[in-house]
Structures are given as C-alpha cells and as structure tokens.
Amino acid sequence: MNTMKGTEFASIREILHPRSVAILGASKDNKKWGGRLLQYMTRHRHDGKLYPINPKGGQLMGEQAYPSLAECPAEIDMAVLVLPSHHVLSAMEACARKKVRSVIILSSGFSETGEKGAALERQIMDLARASGIRVLGPNCMGVLNTQHRLAATTAITMGYVDELPVGSIGMVSQSGALMGAMLARGIDVGAGFSTMVSLGNQNDIDQNDILEYLIDDPATQVITMYIEAVKEADRFVCLLKKARQQDKPVLAVKSGRSASGGKAVMSHTASLAGAWPAFEAVCRANGVVLFDDVYDMLEGAMVLNGGARMAGPNIAVFSGSGGGGALIADSLEEAGLALPQLGDATRQKLSALIAGSEISLPIDFAAMKPGVPADPTFTSPIAAIVGNTMADANVNGGIVYLSTLPYMEEVALAAIEVAQAYKKPLIVVYGASSVGEKARQILKDGRQGFVNNQAGAIKILQALWNCARMPAPDADAADPATPQAPIAGSGFLPESESRKILEAYRIPTSPWRLAGSPDEVIAAWKDLGSVAVVVKAVSATLVHKSDVGAVRLNLKNEESLRQACLSIEQALQLAGHRLDGFLVSTMIKTDAELIVGIQRDPVFGPLVMVGAGGILVELLKDVQLCPAPINIKQAEAMLERLRCKPMLDGWRGAAPVDKRKLAMLLVQVGSLAHEQKHLEELDINPLIISDGDIYAVDARIIMAGREP
Template identity: 35%
Template sequence: MTAVDGLLHPRAVAVVGASERSAMAGRLTRYLSGFDGPVYPVNPNHRRVHGLPCYPSLLELPGPVDLVLVLVPAARVLSAVEDAGRAGASFAVVLSSGFAEVGAEGRALQEQLVEVAGRYGMRVVGPNCQGLLYRPTGLAATFTAAADGVRQPDSGIAYVGQSGALGGSFLGKARDRGIGLTAWISVGNQADLTTTDAAELLVADPGVRVLACYLEELPDGARWQRLTEQTAAAGKQLVVLRSGRSAAGERAVASHTGALVRAGTAFDLLTRESGAIQVDDLDELLDTAVALTGESRPRGHRIGVITSSGGAGGLAADQAEAAGLSLPELDRAAQDVLAPLIPAFGSTANPVDVTAQVIDDAGQFGAVCEAVAESGEVDAVLVVLTTIGGAAAVEVAEAILRAAERRSTAPFAVAWLYSHEEIAEAGSMLRRNAIPVLDSTTAALRLIARLVPQESRRAEPAAPRGLSRFLDRPSLTEADGARLLDALQIARPRGRIVDPADVETVAREIGEHVVLKVQSPDLAHKSDVGGVLVGVRAEQAGRAAQDMLDAVTAGAPQARIDGVLVQEVLPPGVELLVGVQGGKHGYPPVVTVGMGGTTTELYSDVASALGPLDSGQAVALLRRLRGWPLLDGFRGRPRCDVAAAAAAIASLSQAAAELGSALTEVEINPLVVHATGAVAADLLVTTEPRP
C-alpha cells in the first residue's frame, strides 16, 4: 500500500462520529454505500448506522482500515487521530472545524494534530475540509449535499481546492450540467496535505485528463512549477482559479514597481508560461475544464459565428474584439458551399445567419456547421442559439456533434440563450462530448480566447558575474548602485556624491546646469519630500543644495542622509520604468516595464514577464505598453534607441536571476531613452536582510 492507495484506493474506510441523527454525519455514511470495500461506522453511542454494524472505537474494528474519516468536535479529534494511527491507517480526513481558521488556539491544536499523525507516518487531509470523491473505487467520503443525485458518466475532470463551500458549488454545478467528475478533493486548512500535493496525486492518475484547481494561498513556486511540468509531460491540462488576486502585498510598497505589480504576479506568469489556463470565476473553471477534455484547442484567434438570430450574431461580433478575437470574412469557396443551404434572407458572411428555417432542419444545420469549420478561415466555431428547447434542442445538439466529430481541428463552443430547463438534455449531451455550453455570448467568447495557447518563455541565465559583492547594504542609493550599473553595462549620468560644502565646486566641473539629489537609504521617493532639483545653475548649486536638505529634513526627519549626488542634466527623451522583483518562495524574478517618471503610478501603463529576458523578449514586453508609439516615432518624432533600452532591461533581469532571493527589488526610474542610447537616471535597490 502506498500513500495514494490509502487515500484513493483504501481497502476499508472508517467513519469516526458516524450517526443518523446529524445531517452531515448521516450523509457521510450514506454516501459510502457505493464504495467497493468495507465501511466501518465508529460511535460508542450507536450499534448500527444506516444498516451497518457500528463499532465503539477504531481499535475494535474487525479488519484493517486505510482511510479514517473524522467528524467529531475539535476537542476530540486528537484522540481519534491517535486511534487511527494505532489502527494502522495511512490517511485521516479531518472534516471537523475549529482549528487554524478560528485563531491562535485553533492553530496550536492543528499543529498538535499534524504531530500526532506524523508519529504514525499517517497523512492528514484537512482539517476543516469536506472530504473527497473518487469515481473508480466508488469512494464518496464527503458530507456535502452536492454529492447527492444521479451518477453522471465519467468526464476525466478532477477538482482540488481549499474552500469546502466553493468545492461543493463546483461539484453541484458539474452535477447539474451532466458532468461526472473523476475525482474531487477538498483540502481545507492544508495542515498536512496541500492543494499542490493533492494535485500531483490526481495528475498522476490515468483516469484524469483535466485538473481544475482552486487556490486561496499562493503555493511554493518550485512545487508549483514541478506540478505544471508533470501535467504537461503527461499530456494533461490544468485550469486554475485563484482568489485574493487583488489583495495588497504583505510588505510595504517602497517603489513604483511595488505599487504597480500586484501580489501573486509571479504565480500568474509562471502558470501562463506552463500552458495552464487561469480563470476568474467558478463557472469559467468548470466550462474551461469541459472544453479541455476535447481533442483540440483553437490554434489562433479567428472564429466563425453561426446563429439563428441576426441580433445575437451581431452581439457576438461586437463583443469578439473585446475578447481579443476576430471574425474574418469566409472565403468565396466556403460561401459557395453555404449559399444553397441558407435562405436568401439569411447571411453567408461571418456571422453566418442560418435563420429559423434552417434550424428546423437538423441535417441542413449540421451541414452549415461543417462548412464553416472546414473553411480554413477560422480557428474555432461559436454557435449562438436562442429559443430552441426540448426535443428540437436535442436534434440541434446532435447536428453540432456530428459536425464537431468531422472537424477536430476547429473546436466548437455553444452560447445557448434560453431556459436551462429547456436545454438541459441537449446541453449535457454536448458537454459530455467536450463542447462547452454557456448562457451568454460574452462568456463563450472569453472561453474561446482563453483556450488559444499562449507562447511565453524565459531566456537562459547568463554566467555568474559575482554581483552579490555590490549588495553591501539593505538599501542602495543611486550613488551606491553606480558600481552595479557599471558592471551591468547600463549607462548612467556623469556625477559624484559629495558633502554639501563641496556641491558648488563639483557642479562647476560637471556643467553649466546640474541635477541635485539627496542620497538616503530611507527615501525611495526623493521627489516627494523635495529631494530632487533639476536644472540648477552651477554657481547657485551650493545654496540650492542646502535649501533642498532643509526641506528633506523637515519632510522626513528620520531619514539618514549620505550626501548630495551632483549629476549632469540629461537631454530629454522617453522615460521608462524598469523594475525587477527578486525571486521569492521558489518563483523566478518578475520584470516590469512601464512609462516612467513621476507619473508612473498615475497612468499605470506597465507590462510584466518572468525573468531572465533576452533583448528580443524585452522589446516584445515594451511593445505591450500603450505608450509604445512614443518609442517608435509617434507623430513624426525620431525613433528611440529601443535596442539600447532592451539591452538594459535584459541586463537588469539577468542580474536579478543571478542574485536570486538575496535581491528584494531593483528599479530604474526613469530609464531615459534617446535617439541613441538609454541612460539610467535614477536607481533603487533593496536587498533581503542577511543572517
């Protein structure tokens, strides 16, 4: 017996707290009636539960037990888990609540729970979870009412998630849509078995083709990457729904990059890079999983729309652009095939309006579907249906299925704008055959767009250059970071850090006009407290520097002052933000570019990617900005030296990859890009505290 056998293929299951008096406990024992092994209710207060002999304790069972379900008050859970270990169980599923989710006392109890189980080499699911289902063994070890109902055909879809309530909702939605899940696991508080652990078990299962995953906490990056790699290697698909995506990061925002890049960006980028699909709600999680059970995904963003309603087709056409999809005009050959199939008052263009007359003839409608899918002009087909229900809906669904079977390279999706009850049978038929059925054109278009494979890759890390020697303080000022910029071959303005008394002398050496900047490891935004002066005349620099220092002292009295940086004035150019957040918790560094300067956060025009990047990838990242035309010669302006900017971005990303977790963040704001060259006009570097 392996650990996974004990969870998904147990020889016997015991239920501690079994009872017919409690709705939850009653369902727990009743649902296990389909399990293909012995079920042992355990409760000293009952002799029989749902017709099964009930035992006073786990230590008095008539045979070995691998899986123990615990549903007793939190105060009695530890003794139940202790008995499970002594009885030789390999897994305990603790459905009881009252642990870490209720505060410090519950957290301490949860830690004791894991310690007790560990003494016996036993794994724990939960606590505060809703259990699991596993179709191949008939195991329904849960109390959620969503497990009630008729067994649906196996879909090859598995689910794992933290929230028991949302997990139950997913299970209920699947049941209502005629989708039988192969496996379903609610991990609750993840005291021992995590979502990633459970996901790895399910990805390894030969019966699982698509894994739907719900997360409330960010998993370890290295573990998550391993899961995505295992999923891809097995030829399977992963769909992810994560909550908390808009929450602020745990650390205080000290830079523009930190303010603009939300927590979890590294996870989102790593998930996308792996080929997994991230969605925004529970319906999308299920609908996307259904679509991925098919043999193909759209190869591009071109869709053909077929509808019986000109209005509905017009809505789909209007909404397609917002979803990143296009409706190309079908070629003449395809329209020639469609012409005899569609009345003159219909349309052979795209959208294809077949009219109600064609919908009434399932064979004719199926021929239209085949013609559009075979046109070669589209990567996916969206069928938009309105008030067609009952037996007529089933005939239409059968016609769509026949067309889909002939053209596996152009997958179908259906937006059915009608009563769920009227289309229930037809919808279930389509979903069982990997054709998603959605109740709005917007949702259908979003789904198709998500299914298009995304290309994303990272560059190979450069050879180490010993950059850690430059991280000699927790926060590097621009003057401190000059050596780092030089090592990275990123240009910077001429300048020197000096005491206030020497400012005017150095200013006269540099030029007629200069830039003055207070240097302090405590000031991430110097301009906010008057710590930056631009275009100061050299002969007035000394007095100006003293006034600047007085303003900074008044505005930030606790700030440590290293001195004043006197720099040359740069010619005007396009200002960019280039920031890299160091790799943490097993994730790669995150590279962010945006339109820079003091208004960076106002416009929030940024794009992010996982590092390291090469120059070509850096250019592609810049092209994603709304402000890209400013670099590319907007309205007759000279084109900027994009190659120089890309080289600086790539070099900074390679530095972050080398420094790893030692680096918290590095930011150049602005990187001033000219017709020739790009210069780092300001720099911020923060590092992780050293032991």
C-alpha cells in the same frame, strides 16, 4: 512540519485508493453529516470495503456497523472522521492503535475558528505524525475518486446522482463548497472528473501534494484548482513546470485578489506588484489558465479536456439571431479577441449554405438556405455551416449562441460534431432556458458543456488565449554574457552605484559623471560634450531626491550649472541630508517614458516588471510582471501586452522604439534579478525612449538587510 514525512508514511496515491475505509461517526440519519457520508459511500460503493463505526453497532444503511474501531475485525487503510471536533482526538488515538494509514478529518472547529481550535488541531496532528498517520483536513469536504469509486465526501451532490461522473478532470480545492458547486455543475453539463480533493486546513496533505498526484495520475488529463494561498511556492512552480512538460493543462481560480490593494507602498513598483499580481505573473509564465469564476474554469477544463487548443485570438460567432451575434461581436474586441475575415474558399462553401451577397461573421443561422443538398462531411446543414467556418485557417475558436429556435437540437448536435472534429475551442452559450431542454440534454450527453451567457464564453476564450500567447520560460533564459559578482551593500544604494550595476549588466543609461564640487560639475559637463545636462545630489541618506529639490534639469551653461549646485547644496542643508557630491548626466529628450524594475515577492521571488511611466504609472496601472530570469520571447510578450504599446510603436510622430533592444534590456534585468539574491528592489524610473533608443536616466536599488 514536513520533516517527518518519509517513506514510512502512506503515499498520496495509497490514500486516494484505500482498500478498506472506516467511517467514525457514521449514522443512519441522513440529515446528519455522518448519515450523508455513509449514504454517499454506500450508494456509490467504492472498490474497497466499508466499515461504519457507531456506538450502537448493528446495521446502518445495509452495512454491518461496529461499536468501535477496535472491534472492527478488519485492517483499516483509511478512516473518515465525521465527528464533533471534541471527539476527534480520541478517535485519532483509536486510529493510531488500529494502525490506520490515513485519515480524512471532515469535522470543523479547529484552527479556522481561533487559538483554542488551533491548539486542539496541533495535539491531533502531533499524534498523527507520531503514529505515522497521513491526514487530509481537518475542516474539509473530503475526496471523490471516481476511478476507485470512492465518495468519501460530504458534498451533497452525491445524494442527488445515481452515477458517478467519471472522467479526466481533476480538482484540488481550498474550498469544499466550491468543489461541491463545481461537481454539481459538472454533472449538469456533462463534465467527468477523475479525482476531486477538498483540502481543508492542510495541516499535513497540502495543495502541492494533491497537485503532484493529479499530474502523475494517468486518469487525470486536465487539472483545476481553487486556491486561496500558495504554500511552498518553489515546489508549486516546479509542479506547474512538470504539468506543462506533460501537456497536462492546469486551470486555476484564486480568491483574495483585492486584498493586495491596501498595502503600504515604498515605491511605484511596489504599489503595483502586490501578492495577486505576483501569483498571476507566475501562473501566466508557467502556462496556468486563470479564471475568476469556478464555473467558467470548469467549462474551460472541458474545452481543454476535449483536446482543443487555441492558437490565436480570432473567434467565429454563430447565432440564430442577428441581434445575439451582434452583441457577442461587440464584446469580443474589448476582451482582446477579434472577429476574423473568412477565407475565400470558406466563403464560397458557405455561400452554398447561406443566403446573402456577402458572407461574413457573425453567421446567422436564420439566413440558411432551405433545401440544401447534404454535404457528406457533415451530418446536417447547420453542422456544415459551423464546420466549414471552424475549418478556416483564420478561425481559432468559436462561440455558438443557442437561443430559442425550432432547430435547437440540430445546433447542439452540430456544435458537438464540429468541436470534436477541429480541436479548436467551440463554446456554446446556452440561452434557450427550459424551452431548449432537449438541446441541453444533447449537449450534456455529448459532454460538450455550455455556459449560460456570452460574457462567460468570451472570458473563457480570452483566458485560453492569454495563456496560449505567453511563451514558456526556458533553461537558457538568463543572458549568459552578464554573470557578475554579488553586489555589496545593503539598503538603498546611491544612484551612482545603481548605475554602475546597470552598466555591468549592459543596461543602457544616460551618459553620466560624478563630481565632487561645482568646478568638477563644470568639467563633467564639458566632458559630456557641453550638452544640456541634469545635476543631482549624491547623498547616502537621501532617497527621494526630487522631493527636496535635489534634481536640476536642462542646464546648458556654466552659470546655470553653478547656480544649480548652490541651490542643491542649500536644499540638502535645509532637509538635513549630507551632500556627498553631484551626479551630472546628459539630458535625454523624452518621446515616452517607461518604468522597469525588479520586485522580490516574499512568496514567489524576483519578478521583472515593465510598465507605462511618468504620469501614466498611477492612472494607467499598466504593468507586466514575469518571474526572473526571463528569455527574449517572454520579454517580447510582456511588451506586447502593455496597454501603452502604442507609445512603443512610433507614437505622435516619434521614431518607433528598438523593440529587440528593449526586450533584451528586460532579459538583462531578469538576469540581474536572478543572480543577485540579495537585491530586494530595482526601480528604473524613468526609462526614457528617445528617437527609438532607450536610456535609464534614474535608478534605485534596494539591497536586503542593514548590513552588507
């Protein structure tokens, strides 16, 4: 579809900065979309020229209208189509004749409604491509470019504001309504936007095009995205890397997280790594701050747009109410954040401002001493309290709970002053309702923003910290010692093959031998040191060995080994599988079990996976994913984020695991995933932790295709 995009086509920048715009379907009735659009565009008067097109011609909202595009005397850079869907094709033909460069189709009734609409959309887009017209939409809410004063959008918020909310937050959205809701909210809390784009059906201009524009746009400092699906994942990931290089934060909300749950599964790993987990892992690895609510995302964008960055999980809490502060403190820990100890110097400074024998967080403004002398660093005692606390090196962020107080305005001013001074995230929880209207206006005018409840503040700080603590991938991620020839074979590989591949990538396995007969099993056992061993069937046709009784554990003498071989033979015969031999491996004492593996996501490619193993797999669903290849820091961060981390730290009297070795194993798995393009899935289950060491004791590899 994109093959026809070439230099002869308009660039995205050109489309978002048209010198002349025609509105096809313009109306004087602002109950109609064509009237609303004209109203918004005239009200916010863009920098270029405007030509309403309406069969009746005449004056529309003070603008000269033309009966048809052909009759319009000027060259038209862009046409905005706000017509019933059955008029769109002929309008496009008119655009083609007029040599219009780009078109925004606001109309709906196309592929989103079914096959009939899709056919019409195809006709329209074929015409557009043949005519060299770039198209945004159809079925979108258009574009707001505050830099160029272009309000080519049907977002009704444009009808309620006199001034465009100019600023440097960019947005690209797969939902027009959510873009509109964010715009309205942004205006209420003092956010400023550079460019907002509603994508619609993305038949030509797509999410990546706009993302790239926003990364390159000097007016945009922070990028927000509402995403339903990712097309061209490679380009998406490249763009995320580019944004990170330019220190331009990307924030995203994605819907459809729950859809992944219902898919059929082939293995434990597959059951845990659906579409959303892969998206999440890719975003996390590439520095995207993820939210599940667009309003929280907006507030997060305001924080980052103000230049604040989060260097740790320690949050100071301020409140005019002991109860309000306590409730926030209660919720912090559950979110992986903490209420820090303040340093001695900070406490000393605060004790001049606050009554009480021991100064600690959360801080209650109600304990403020009366008649405190002015501190030249700050404009008010409240600002001095908040500022001295936020300046503490132990504090990485803050929450100010603003409830109904006599000094609400002072709290609002203090929050703005301190947030700007220290560049640490400081979120105001606005809980004063209409009573605090003046304070709310101060927060808006100061472009400080706010959220309406403690949960929002905590989620935003959690999202910022989750993102900040994730190391970036780097060029030398893959382990240079490992490059291997491509693996031959297709489908399920036998365990012995899988073990050989692991060994080639220096992934430690339990000692093992292959044996063709019970006698060879005995010999292998002796060769392994006559220790307790496991005997498993080797069979090209058998995938789930345990299910048919083809695995025998803890065998310590010849008799039990022979018995085991016999029973395995019988079990395979019964289940109708061919027995190709036996795999004899040393029994490893289990202190804890992990699962480690590779998943190849159809969109995002190979991901390294590590999680709690054994019975915890299903109950804990405690899995970390990261796109391959990964470096050692990424591997360590994955381990750090496991909920089963206590198992690694010397749990229940066991030795702590060699974390460096375990992280290195993940790096090596990442190299394997990265190099072996035809590997579909690797499942090391379990990876046993034993006396601090690690052993893959079972491994399953699935290669792509039926033929090698």
